[in-house]
Amino acid sequence: MPLENPGQQYLLLPAKGGFIVASLLAGLAFNMLPWQDVRGVPDLLAVVITFWCVHQPRKMGIGTAWVLGLVMDAANGALFGQHALAYAALAYAAQSLHRRILRFPLWQQALHVLVLLAATQLLMLLVRLAAGGTYPGISFFVGSVVAAVLWPLVTLLLLAPQRRPAEVDETRPI
């Protein structure tokens, strides 16, 4: 069965648990960079969570996403549970859609991801409005668009270790 996605045309190596953890920590570290007042910074942790929920739904689940959301809340000084709720919902949606998403080429996958991330942000916005916050403006959603544009790049980077040949070739860098 030929698939359009070039990443699925050959068998991938199994994903390593250590690499998944490392990539999640990297996403978390990116989110904790001092983005003073820069608007449109993508939530990279959400993108990485989506990636692993789509590609490895049995290794990355709702519980992990929830805990990472709690960490984000603690580090950000946001309402405690806001990111946790949003990331849990994101993980659920990504897991349920993973078969569908993987059948599309990368740029169409990015469109799916855009909808998922924007819905996540909308959920956070609703929670904060209910808790008495103010609407921060449409620029709040720009981060999701940037994140969706980054999706193909993130896919290439995070799938690279699984595309290595099974027999390790000493002369090949990756």
Next chain:
Amino acid sequence: MEYAPPQFFHRGPAPIARLTFFALLSVLLMVLDARFRYAEPMRQLLALAVYPLQQLAIAPVSALTHSREFFATQTRLRRENNELRGEKLKDAEALLALESVRAENEQLKRLLAARERLTGDSIFAEIVYAGRDPFSRKVIIDRGGQHGIALGQPVIDAAGVIGQVTRVQPLLAEVTLVTDKDHAIPVQVVRNGLRGVAYGSGDGTTMELRHMAANAEVEKGDVLATSGIDGVYPRGLPVARVVRIERDAAYAFAKITAQPVAGTDQHRQVLVLARMDDTPTWAEESGRGARKAGKSKRPPRKTD
């Protein structure tokens, strides 16, 4: 005999069940946090756990800023030096005048048998990063509970009030800026002593002087300083400058917009002031009165 699927196919609870569980847990946490502030110990624990990662993430950025400062050109440094020298002269004059006024003030206070204003230790801190939360205006400073920061301490920079410590973690503290929507600060118009309360407007850059009568004597350009009646901010710190006044006869109140004088975007160094213990708190005062009254009224407890 039971025909259960082999362990190989076992995947735990259904995803929708998991989502429901975690969503309910999040809602519970949010309610606890927003209404009762019960989630604080757990938040502190998590924040302490990610502190090393956070420092790792910040390190390259702060190294970049510091190296940029290091390579500052000599002309700029000389110009800055000259400016500072001039400012110092100007300040010295004001300081001398202030000294005499303060001495006089202390004498008068002693005459009135008033308690002297406690000028406790202030703590120097640096802003590590601005909160990523787009719904509130907060900055994180690099001093925390370990360094003696306590809840409610006012934070200032060279120009005026920045905000107030609203959350203390062991190594970091969170400062809510005066422009935050949920932040209120009692102020006084410096020109005529008119008192009011300034709120953050929520758009991130301005403040509002609310509940001022439409004919209140406030003019564009008036400086608002802390009035000190809240027992948190010491008296006389500049807070904001009035930039716009809209007086509409249809409303009972004027819409007064002010621009904070302190620049949290330009400066990284801030000063955390000790809490002012000048004004006796209301509870203490009424408590004392109640205790006196209670003593005479309360019947002696019966012993069995």
